[in-house]
Amino acid sequence: MERVTKLSSEKAVVIFTASEYPMCHTVTSLFSDLGVAAAEHELDKDPRGREMERDLARRLGGRAPPVPAVFIGGKLVGSTDRVMSLHLGGKLVPMLKAAGAIWL
Numbered sequence: 001m002e003r004v005t006k007l008s009s010e011k012a013v014v015i016f017t018a019s020e021y022p023m024c025h026t027v028t029s030l031f032s033d034l035g036v037a038a039a040e041h042e043l044d045k046d047p048r049g050r051e052m053e054r055d056l057a058r059r060l061g062g063r064a065p066p067v068p069a070v071f072i073g074g075k076l077v078g079s080t081d082r083v084m085s086l087h088l089g090g091k092l093v094p095m096l097k098a099a100g101a102i103w104l
Helices: 002-008 022-033 049-059 080-088 092-098
Strands: 013-017 039-042 069-072 075-078
Touching: 002 013, 002 049, 013 022, 022 080, 075 080, 080 092
Parallel strands: 013 039
Antiparallel strands: 013 069, 069 075
């Protein structure tokens, strides 16, 4: 739990991913297209990835898989569905600006 908390606040946008889930690529591409230099942590390549995956699943209400898990400004925003909903509703960019992830 401490590791996720520490890593989630290292940059304005932090995304926990796993290479076997295609939606992780979709979410990281969205942030890249918006000009965000997000920190990405691939759980399947981290020795403590399983531990972090369990923590993220708990934080997301038992959601499986718990990736992608997006943090903006150190706060858990959610997974693909929540991020896309915010983006389509015009709320994602203001959140990114408020967190200092983008300036335009």
